[in-house]
Amino acid sequence: MRREIAMPTFHVELFEGRTVDQKRAFVKAVTAAAVETLGCTPESVDIIITDTKRENWATGGTLWSDPRPE
Amino acid sequence: MRREIAMPTFHVELFEGRTVDQKRAFVKAVTAAAVETLGCTPESVDIIITDTKRENWATGGTLWSDPRPE
Amino acid sequence: MRREIAMPTFHVELFEGRTVDQKRAFVKAVTAAAVETLGCTPESVDIIITDTKRENWATGGTLWSDPRPE
Amino acid sequence: MRREIAMPTFHVELFEGRTVDQKRAFVKAVTAAAVETLGCTPESVDIIITDTKRENWATGGTLWSDPRPE
Amino acid sequence: MRREIAMPTFHVELFEGRTVDQKRAFVKAVTAAAVETLGCTPESVDIIITDTKRENWATGGTLWSDPRPE
Amino acid sequence: MRREIAMPTFHVELFEGRTVDQKRAFVKAVTAAAVETLGCTPESVDIIITDTKRENWATGGTLWSDPRPE
Numbered sequence: 001m002r003r004e005i006a007m008p009t010f011h012v013e014l015f016e017g018r019t020v021d022q023k024r025a026f027v028k029a030v031t032a033a034a035v036e037t038l039g040c041t042p043e044s045v046d047i048i049i050t051d052t053k054r055e056n057w058a059t060g061g062t063l064w065s066d067p068r069p070e
Numbered sequence: 071m072r073r074e075i076a077m078p079t080f081h082v083e084l085f086e087g088r089t090v091d092q093k094r095a096f097v098k099a100v101t102a103a104a105v106e107t108l109g110c111t112p113e114s115v116d117i118i119i120t121d122t123k124r125e126n127w128a129t130g131g132t133l134w135s136d137p138r139p140e
Numbered sequence: 141m142r143r144e145i146a147m148p149t150f151h152v153e154l155f156e157g158r159t160v161d162q163k164r165a166f167v168k169a170v171t172a173a174a175v176e177t178l179g180c181t182p183e184s185v186d187i188i189i190t191d192t193k194r195e196n197w198a199t200g201g202t203l204w205s206d207p208r209p210e
Numbered sequence: 211m212r213r214e215i216a217m218p219t220f221h222v223e224l225f226e227g228r229t230v231d232q233k234r235a236f237v238k239a240v241t242a243a244a245v246e247t248l249g250c251t252p253e254s255v256d257i258i259i260t261d262t263k264r265e266n267w268a269t270g271g272t273l274w275s276d277p278r279p280e
Numbered sequence: 281m282r283r284e285i286a287m288p289t290f291h292v293e294l295f296e297g298r299t300v301d302q303k304r305a306f307v308k309a310v311t312a313a314a315v316e317t318l319g320c321t322p323e324s325v326d327i328i329i330t331d332t333k334r335e336n337w338a339t340g341g342t343l344w345s346d347p348r349p350e
Numbered sequence: 351m352r353r354e355i356a357m358p359t360f361h362v363e364l365f366e367g368r369t370v371d372q373k374r375a376f377v378k379a380v381t382a383a384a385v386e387t388l389g390c391t392p393e394s395v396d397i398i399i400t401d402t403k404r405e406n407w408a409t410g411g412t413l414w415s416d417p418r419p420e
Contacts, residue, residue, distance in 0.1 A: 031411035061101035201241035
């Protein structure tokens with residue numbers, strides 16, 4: 001497969017609490033997914049993770065640190 | 071009103087120091103604003119807040135942790 | 141109410157297709173929501189919208205330009 | 211495996227030129243990578259792609275639309 | 281000066297209308313500024329520009345495509 | 351030079367560990383670079399820095415907190 005220059009740069013927001021082992025497996029798997037489907041080199045894949053507190057994320061107007069409405 | 075699929079996803083940078091109560095009121099009000107003006111469902115509104123230190127934000131070349139020039 | 145410096149800066153991703161009228165109403169309502177709940181000045185509220193194609197957004201591994209699985 | 215709430219939200223910048231087929235394969239593979247390594251549900255994975263012009267990306271001070279220095 | 285690994289990755293939102301010449305000068309100058317003040321290598325500096333329509337940016341609740349209130 | 355409205359808003363991800371002095375010099379130099387090449391006012395330049403842990407950044411599928419493969 002011809003290598004294509006795609007330069008995928010990922011920013012990923014996640015709830016805090018992932019371990020380093022989980023992050024290590026995550027970035028390895030996501031990089032492989034990008035390489036396989038985009039045809040880019042592994043070295044061109046950057047992934048930046050943002051650990052996010054539940055009090056800093058809301059869905060449906062409710063913080064994830066609060067109880068969810070039924 | 072017909073519900074439209076708009077999927078508003080908010081990233082909001084704020085100076086750190088907002089309380090959870092302020093954040094709770096903030097995401098509730100912003101979600102309502104999105105629902106009313108875009109016609110989307112509340113559940114489709116995601117809001118992610120980034121608490122930002124004043125030493126990490128500059129306007130006019132001056133960090134907000136430093137005294138502002140007159 | 142004492143004005144607080146919060147500097148809320150919003151980035152909002154939306155499916156493309158919102159009209160300028162919808163955007164106008166949206167930024168007005170979101171700005172008002174921020175001012176009321178954070179105690180900041182209207183002038184300190186910045187909102188940047190990103191119109192996003194459905195082929196550029198996926199949930200559950202399916203592009204929104206494709207039919208959703210049942 | 212217990213499902214964890216991780217809520218991974220991806221923003222991915224790529225050079226423009228990827229086909230819809232490439233994007234379809236890409237989001238499917240990245241979602242699977244997240245589900246496997248984070249233990250989240252597929253439905254909780256959001257991926258937003260930004261097609262980026264080469265004149266809007268620089269590395270080493272050179273736009274990617276310009277010839278790279280040797 | 282010892283080279284430090286800082287990996288500065290810039291995302292810059294600008295009103296659309298900058299020419300390629302302006303962008304070329306801009307990324308060159310910003311990269312030099314980062315290298316000088318952070319001690320990183322030029323090659324480690326990535327800059328991604330987002331051309332933004334005035335109808336997609338609001339300050340003070342008013343779109344920049346609309347007349348500004350006095 | 352005619353002042354242009356460009357509104358450059360920077361988000362910069364960096365490895366954590368930069369001192370406030372480095373950040374102060376950095377935002378001053380980047381703001382000057384923007385003003386000179388875009389013709390905007392200093393006051394219109396906003397820079398938001400994100401200090402990023404090495405365990406939250408991967409290149410080539412390897413976290414920067416881990417040893418790099420040869």
